Amino acid sequence: MAMARKSAASALAGAGKRMMSAKSGWWTHVEPAPRDPILGVTENFLKDSHPSKMNVGVGAYRNNEGKPVVLECVRKAEAKIAGSDLMEYLPMGGNVKFNDLSVQLAYGENAECLESKRVASIQALSGTGACRLLAEFQKRFQPDSQILIPVPTWANHHNIWKDAHVKAQTYRYYDPKTKGLDFSGLVEDIKNAPSGSFVLLHACAHNPTGVDPTAEQWREISAVMKKKEHFAFFDMAYQGFASGDCEKDAQAIRIFMEDGHQIGCAQSFAKNMGLYGQRIGCLSIITDDQTQAATVKTQLQLICRPMYSNPPVHGALIVQTILSNPELKQLWLQEVKGMADRIISMRHALRENLEKAGSQLSWQHITNQIGMFCYSGMTPEQVDRLTNEYHVYMTRNGRISMAGVTTKNVEYLANAIHEVTK
C-alpha cells in the first residue's frame, strides 16, 4: 500500500507535465505492486519443476494424495441444484435462507438472539467480504473508533481496514518464546485501548499461528472487553475445521454471548465446505431488537450496492442445500471432521518425524497449535533455505499449511526442517 501511495504522490507531482501528452498515456508512472505474500508462494511453487517440491503455503485443504477436494456433500448438493432456474439477482442482502442457516451454525440453533430475531445478517463474499463490510460499516457508524488487530494475523486484515479508512492498532498475541499465547500482553493491550474500540478476534484456529486461547482465557478476555465496552468482532473461517466439532470451535462466541456481548461475526465457508472459489460467507451483527436488526441490515445493503450490487447465487445455494437437508448436513459434519482429523494426524506425524530425525529443539507447539496452520518458529532466512535447497514453499513468517502435508511427504518435510534449523 505504501508503495502505491508514494507513486500516487509522485504522480501528482509530475501530473502537470505528464497529463498533456497524448502520446505517453496515463499510466507510465504506475509502479508494479508488491506480490501478495501468500498467493505469491503458490505462483512460485507452480513454476518449480523439482519432483519433491511441496506447497505448504496457501491455506487450502489437500487430501492425503495432495489433491484438492470437492466434498461429497457439495457434489450431491450441486447435482440437486444444477440447471435450476435460479440465476436471477439475489436481493442485496443475499439469500435469506442461507443467512438464517449460517447464523444458526455460528450462534447455535436455539440461541436467544436468533429467536428474538435481533441478529442482522447479510450474505458476503466469503470471509474477506464479510470483514470488509464490517470495516466499512464501522467507518460509517462508529467513525471515531479504531480496530485492534492481533500480532500476527492474516496479512489481508490490515489491508481491509486500511482500505475502509479505519484507524488500526495492534495487540500482542503470539509469544515467540513459548510459541503460544502472550496472554498477559493481550489483556494489557486490550485494557489500554480507548473504550469502545473494535477488537478483531479469531474465533478458532488462529491464522497464522494456530494458537488459540483456552476457555478460561476467553472468559477473562470477555470480562475485560465488557468493562472497556469494546466491540467484539469474530473472524470465524474454520468452524468445524479446527477441532472437527462445530460447537466446540464456536465456544469463544458462545462465551461472549453468555456474557451479553453484542458481537459481530464474519463466517466463511471456504475451508469447512471446500467452497473457496465460490466466495460464500456471512456477516452478522447482534443488535438490541428485531427493528434495529432490520435497520442495520438496510445500511449494510447500502455498502454492498456500490461494491457489487448483490452477492453471487451459486455458493449460497450449495450451502443452503446442505445445511437444510438433514442427510447432507450429517454427511458434511462427517466430512469436515475427516478433514480436521487428517490435519491433526499430520501434526503428530510431523512432530514425531522431527524428533526421530534427531532434532534437539522442542516441537511440541506443532501438536499444541490447532487448525490449518502451524507457526513453526523458523526465521525468514531458514524459510528461504527450505525453499531454495529443499523446494518447500511456504510464507516467510514460518507458517506451514498442514493441509499440504501428507503421509508421503511428512518425512521429507521433517528432514528438511531439521536440516535448516539444527
Place this chain on the structure above:
Amino acid sequence: MKSSSFLCLSHLVHNVYQSGCINYFADVTCVSLQRLLEARVYGESETFPVVNAFDSMASLNLSSAAGAGSYFAHVEQAPEDPILGITVAFNKDPSPVKVNLGVGAYRTEDGKPLVLDVVRQAEQQLISDESRNKEYLGITGITHFNRLSAQLILGSDSPAIAEKRVATAQCLSGTGSLRVGGEFLARHHSGPKIIYVPSPTWGNHFKIFPFAGLETKTYRYYDPKTKGLDYEGLLEDLRAAPKGAVVLLHACAHNPTGVDPSQEQWEGIRRVIREEKQLLPFFDSAYQGFASGSLDTDAWAVRRFVSDGGEVFAAQSYAKNMGLYGERVGALSIIVKEAGIATRVESQLKLVIRPMYSSPPTHGAAIVTRILSSKKLFDEWKVELKSMADRIISMRHELFEALKARQTPGNWEHILNQIGMFTFTGLSREQVEYMTREFHIYMTLDGRISMAGLNSQNVPQLADAMHSAVVDFPQSSK
C-alpha cells in the same frame, strides 16, 4: 428544511465521507436522502433545495453504546434502492394483473425468467467434469475467461490484444468492474480525479464512483424535447470538462433512456474526447449483443475508441446477455499504451481487489468460459441472444401499435427509435404513480419501462394505462 444551493449528491457524499461525519446518514431524514437520490437518478436539472447537511449535524453522538447494548442504536433505516425497491413493492401487490416493468431482467413471452440453453449445457458439463475443483481463483480470476472477455468486447483480431496492451480482471458483473476501475482511477489517475456520467444514467453510478473516491459530475445526454440525444449539449459539456478527466460512456443501449449516438455522432464524441480534451473514456458495456442482436455491432463504439490507439477502460457484464444475473460475472479491461504498463496496472488492480473480496466467484465465469471457448456453444449463444433482442424489438412494435390503435395523444416514435432493454417513455412522475395506483404497472418514477417485462398478454394493459395517464394528466408530459 433550509434552502441552499444545489449540492451534487456525489460531492456531498464525498465530502461527508472524507470528513468522517458519516452520521449524516443518521441525522438527515431518509425522505430527503431518497429525494436527493431520485434527483440525481432522474436527471432533474433545476436547483434543488436540500437540507444543509452540515447544519443538521449538530449533535452527533459518536460514543459507543456506553455498556447499555448496541453500538448501532443510532443507525437509521436506509432508503430503498430506487430500482430494486420497485420489485419489492411489486411483490407486495396482491393484484392478479400486476405488471413488473421495473428491474432490467429479461423475461420470456410467458413472463418467466430465462436460463439460456447454452448455459444449461455448460453447467451440465461443469458438473460432470470430475477434474474440476472449487479452489480459489487468482485475484483477477480465470485467465482464460479474461482473455475471452477481452476478445469479445475488443474483437479477437484487436491489435491491442496482440500487442499485450490489455489488462483484464474478472470482477463481480458490471457493478464490480466499475467499482474496481473507479478505485484504480482514484488511486492512480494522473489526470483530474473526476468522472463525468451522462444525464440521466443508471442510478448506481452515482454511488459506485463517489465511494470509489472519484468526484462525479454529469454531462448532458438526453433531450426530453426530442426524446433523443442532446448531441450539442453533450459536446459542449465535454468541451467544458478539464483535460484528462474521465468520461463514462454507455457502450450501447443506454440505461435508462435507450438512446444511443449514431456512428457519426460517436465519431464526433471521439474527436472531442481524444483530440480536443484528452479525456479518458470508461465504457460501461452491459448489453453487448442484447441491443441490436449482434455482438460486433454493439461493440462498435468501444472498438472505434480502441482503434485510435488511445487508452480505454471497459466494464463488461454477462448478467443480461448470458442471463447470468445472480452469478455476478463480469470483467474490467484496461487498454493502455504499452505492454509493460499493462502488467503493472494488473498488479495494482490486485491491490484494490484483495481487500475487497480476495478473489472473484468461480461458477459464473466458468460457465462463460465454456460457452465462449466452444464454437458450438458460442454459435448457439449468438442465436439465443438474437432471439432475445428480437423479442424486445417486437415488443417495441406491439406497444407502439397499441398506442396508435388507441389514438393516444403524443408522438410515440421514440419507443421504436430507442434500443435495448429500456424505453424512456417521457411519462412524468405523476403519470407513473397514477399508472401504478390504478393499473398496477410497476416502473421507475423516471418513466423508464423494462421492455423485457412486456409480452403479448400485458401490452394491452400497459397501453391502456399509458393512454389513461396521458389523457388524465395532459400537462404533465415531459
